[in-house]
Amino acid sequence: MNDRPASGPGARHLSAVPDPVAVPERAAGALPRPAFEIAAGHAFAGPALDLGALMWEGRCLPDAQVLLPLSSLTRHGLVAGATGTGRTRTLQLLAEQLSAQGVPVLLTDVRGDLSGIAEPGEAGTGVTGRATEVGQRWTGAGRPTAFYGLGADGAGVPVRATVTGLGPLLLARLLGLDAVGEETLARVFRYADAEGLELVGLDDLRAVLTDTGTVGGPGGPGGVPSGAAGAVLRAVSAFEAREAAGALFGAPACAPADFLRLTADGQGLVSVLEPGSARDHPPLWTAFLMWLLAGLYEALPVVGDVGRPRLVLLVDEAEPLFSGASPAFLEAVTRTVRLIRSKGVGIFFVTRAPQDVPADVLGQLGNRVQHALRAFSAEDREALRATVRDFPESAYDLGELLTGLGTGEAVVTVCGEHGAPTPPAAVRLRAPGSRMGPLDPAALRAHAERSAPAPARPRGGGAGNGNGTRAGITRSLFGTATTGHRN
Numbered sequence: 001m002n003d004r005p006a007s008g009p010g011a012r013h014l015s016a017v018p019d020p021v022a023v024p025e026r027a028a029g030a031l032p033r034p035a036f037e038i039a040a041g042h043a044f045a046g047p048a049l050d051l052g053a054l055m056w057e058g059r060c061l062p063d064a065q066v067l068l069p070l071s072s073l074t075r076h077g078l079v080a081g082a083t084g085t086g087r088t089r090t091l092q093l094l095a096e097q098l099s100a101q102g103v104p105v106l107l108t109d110v111r112g113d114l115s116g117i118a119e120p121g122e123a124g125t126g127v128t129g130r131a132t133e134v135g136q137r138w139t140g141a142g143r144p145t146a147f148y149g150l151g152a153d154g155a156g157v158p159v160r161a162t163v164t165g166l167g168p169l170l171l172a173r174l175l176g177l178d179a180v181g182e183e184t185l186a187r188v189f190r191y192a193d194a195e196g197l198e199l200v201g202l203d204d205l206r207a208v209l210t211d212t213g214t215v216g217g218p219g220g221p222g223g224v225p226s227g228a229a230g231a232v233l234r235a236v237s238a239f240e241a242r243e244a245a246g247a248l249f250g251a252p253a254c255a256p257a258d259f260l261r262l263t264a265d266g267q268g269l270v271s272v273l274e275p276g277s278a279r280d281h282p283p284l285w286t287a288f289l290m291w292l293l294a295g296l297y298e299a300l301p302v303v304g305d306v307g308r309p310r311l312v313l314l315v316d317e318a319e320p321l322f323s324g325a326s327p328a329f330l331e332a333v334t335r336t337v338r339l340i341r342s343k344g345v346g347i348f349f350v351t352r353a354p355q356d357v358p359a360d361v362l363g364q365l366g367n368r369v370q371h372a373l374r375a376f377s378a379e380d381r382e383a384l385r386a387t388v389r390d391f392p393e394s395a396y397d398l399g400e401l402l403t404g405l406g407t408g409e410a411v412v413t414v415c416g417e418h419g420a421p422t423p424p425a426a427v428r429l430r431a432p433g434s435r436m437g438p439l440d441p442a443a444l445r446a447h448a449e450r451s452a453p454a455p456a457r458p459r460g461g462g463a464g465n466g467n468g469t470r471a472g473i474t475r476s477l478f479g480t481a482t483t484g485h486r487n
C-alpha cells in the first residue's frame with residue numbers, strides 16, 4: 001500500500017529542501033515553476049505519509065507527490081470541509097498508512113463507516129482511476145484492527161469509565177450542569193477523595209450526595225449546600241431517564257496500553273472506537289473521548305519531540321467536542337491537546353470548517369487538510385474568507401480553489417520538518433487500500449472477536465473498580481471544575 005520509499009515518485013523527484021538545483025531535471029522540467037516550488041516544499045527525506053499528487057491549474061501532477069512527515073504528526077492536525085467532500089476517507093488514508101508504518105492509531109467512528117478499514121478495498125473506477133491519476137500503486141489491503149464500543153451494545157470491547165475516573169468536569173458536562181453544578185461536583189469529589197470513596201456508578205454519586213444530611217441538612221459533606229446538591233441529584237435522575245447510563249459506567253474493560261499495540265510483524269494496530277448508545281448523545285461521547293485522552297496522557301511517559309508518534313488519535317465529526325462546552329471544559333481540552341504532544345501522541349480532528357474549532361485549539365493544529373467549502377450563504381462566504389486568511393501565503397487563488405475542489409481533493413499545508421508551515425498545495429488524495437464504508441455485521445463481529453485484547457479485561461459494570469490506576473486518571477487534566485491544574 002505504501003509505495004513511496006526510495007523508489008516512490010516522491011523520493012524520485014523531490015528533495016527535502018526546496019532547492020531547485022537538487023531536483024532531478026525531469027521533474028524540474030515537467031512542472032510549471034510555481035507548482036515545482038510548492039511540490040519541493042512538500043517533499044521530505046524522512047518517513048512520511050503519502051497524501052496524493054499535486055494539482056496545478058486543474059491538472060493532477062503525479063510527479064509531484066505531497067507528503068506528511070511522521071515527525072510532524074505530534075503537531076496535530078485538522079481535516080475540514082463541507083459534508084461529502086471526502087474527510088472520512090482522508091482519515092482512513094492516514095490511519096492505514098500510519099498502521100503500515102508501525103504507528104498505532106485510535107480512530108473514532110461516529111457513523112460506523114470506518115469499520116471497513118479491517119478488510120481490503122475493492123478495485124473499481126473510483127479507486128483505480130484515481131490511483132492512476134495520482135501515481136499510486138494501489139492494492140487492496142485491510143489493516144489489523146481492534147474494535148471498541150461505548151457501553152455494551154456494540155460488537156467491540158466495551159469501554160467503560162467509573163464516576164471517579166471521569167472526574168467532576170467531564171461528569172458536569174455529561175449531566176449538563178452549569179458552573180454552580182460543576183463546583184458542587186468538584187466539592188463532592190473532594191469529599192469522596194478525602195473519605196477514600198470510590199464512585200463506580202451514578203448510584204454511588206447519589207449516595208454521597210444524599211449522605212449524612214446533604215439534602216435538606218444544614219451543611220452536608222464537603223460543605224455542599226443542600227439546594228446545590230438537590231440540583232445535581234435532579235440532573236442525575238434526568239440523565240438516567242435519557243440515557244442507558246448503567247451500561248456506560250463500570251470497571252473499565254480496556255486500558256490505554258491496549259491502544260498502543262503493534263502486530264508481531266510491527267504494524268500499528270488500528271483501534272476503532274464506536275459510540276454505541278452514545279451516538280445520539282454527543283456530550284456523553286465527547287466526555288468519554290476526553291476521558292480516554294486524559295487516560296492516555298496519564299499513562300504515557302514524556303518523550304519530547306519524537307521522529308514518529310507513539311499513537312495518533314483521529315477524531316471524525318469532532319464538532320460536538322467544542323460546541324456548547326463550558327469555559328472550564330474548553331480550557332481542559334486545550335490543555336490536553338497542548339500537553340499530550342509531549343507524550344508522543346498526535347491528534348487530528350475532523351470538522352466542517354476551521355471555525356468550528358476554538359482559536360486556542362486551532363492554533364495548535366499544525367497540519368491542515370482542507371477539503372472543499374461551499375459559498376452558498378453569507379455565513380458560508382465569511383467562513384471561506386476566514387479559512388483563506390488562516391492559510392500561509394499561496395500561489396493559488398485559495399478562495400476560488402477551495403470552492404472548486406472535487407471529492408477527495410484538498411488544500412494541504414503541513415508543519416514542515418523545521419516547524420514552518422509548507423506552502424498550501426492542492427492535492428488529489430490517494431485512494432484508501434482498505435474498504436470504504438462499514439463491514440457487514442457478521443464480519444464486524446468476527447473481527448471484533450479476533451481483535452479483543454487478551455486476556456479480556458472485566459466487561460461487566462457493577463461494583464468495584466478492580467483497577468486502582470483508573471481512579472485518578474482524569475485528575476490532572478479534568479480533575480477540577482475551576483482553573484486549578486498541575487501543569
Ligand SMILES: Nc1ncnc2c1ncn2[C@@H]1O[C@H](COP(=O)(O)OP(=O)(O)OP(=O)(O)O)[C@@H](O)[C@H]1O
Binds near residue numbers: 085093429431
Ligand atoms: N481519497 C478518496 N479516494 C477514493 N474515493 C474517495 C476519496 N475521498 C472521498 N471519496 C469518495 O467520496 C465519498 C464521500 O467521502 P467521505 O465519506 O469521506 O466524505 P465526508 O466528507 O466524510 O462526508 P460526510 O459529511 O458524509 O461525513 C466516499 O464514499 C468515496 O466514494
Ligand SMILES: [Mg+2]
Binds near residue numbers: 088089316
Ligand atoms: Mg464523514
